[in-house]
Amino acid sequence: MSLKVAVQMDPIEGINIEADTTFLMMEQAQARGHSLFVYTTDTLALEDGRAFARGRDVAVQRVKDGHATLGDFRRTELTEFDVILLRQDPPFDMHYIDTTFVLEAVHPKTLVVNNPIEVRNAPEKLFVTKFPSLQPPTLITNDRQAIADFRKRHGDVVLKPLNGRGGSGVTRHLSDDPNLDALLELHAEIGREPVILQKFLPAVTKGDKRILLVDGEAVGAINRVPEKGQIRSNMAVGGKPEPVELSARDLEICAAIGPELKRRGLLFVGIDVIGDYLTEINVTSPTGAVALKRFTGIDAAAILWEKIEAIRA
Secondary structure, X not given: OOOEEEEEOOOHHHOOOOOOHHHHHHHHHHXXXXXXXXEOHHHOEEEOOEEEEEEEEEEEOOOOOOOEEEOOXXXXXXXXXXXEEEOOOOOOOHHHHHHHHHHHOOOOOOEEEOOHHHXXXXXXXXXXXXXXXXXXXEEEEOOHHHHHHHHHHHOOXXXXXXXXXXXXXOEEEOOOOOOHHHHHHHXXXXXXXXXXXXXXXXXXXXXXXXXXXXXXXXXXXXEEEOOOOOOOOOHHHOOEEEEOOOOHHHHHHHHHHHHHHHHHOOOEEEEEEEOOEEEEEEOOOOOOHHHHHHHHOOOHHHHHHHHHHHHHO
């Protein structure tokens, strides 16, 4: 089977091929005989109900500074493709949401991975609240009184922007920290979105697991250990990846959320687990596949393509 694959992503020229999950997906697709086309969201268009993008055919190779050989730009209707990988990075803002409406015009005739309707309906820090028994005590609000009450009950807390990414803006506040109100004022100046408060989990010092799931089934995990004195373990802010086994609790969490991921058509998902708690369900452009392959030999991209090919057969 040879599929025509389009990848909606950030500019391919600037990616880090040593760590980029999207590049691994493209490399695996090409090795399986599929053709590749790349475009960025600023070229998307919806005209009379038909979705278009302007992009380029591409061949990839694992060569630093020579990883992509690109053809000439051409504008094409997205129904030309069998599969579209939705892989641009957050922030999950209105621009991101708008792109899901364009992709909805072609899905499922053209299979979009992940399902754009469900990406839109599953913001990563909100979707996890559907599984309250799995997550730590969590509050999402702009109500200062509710925040004060939550902090009084839980003491040591972590503050996060609702639609942040890569650990940006995540701060820890001890029970007597006087700076929380000032930070809440800064968040209010930036925008009207609520913030997230979670009870601080001391287990984060031992790492934050990224578990990858394909069609609702766990395929493997890596551990991301924060730098000394830090609480943020995201690799974008200095977290160090290391191999890790899936625990009984990890498998319990995956079994609880897997059927819902499958039902929604969320084929490639990365969840974050600290200690015994699920903290995020990442559905936009989850990462971690390169480190997983390096540490364990498990190729999550290959497993994903096997599933996609089965769906398109």
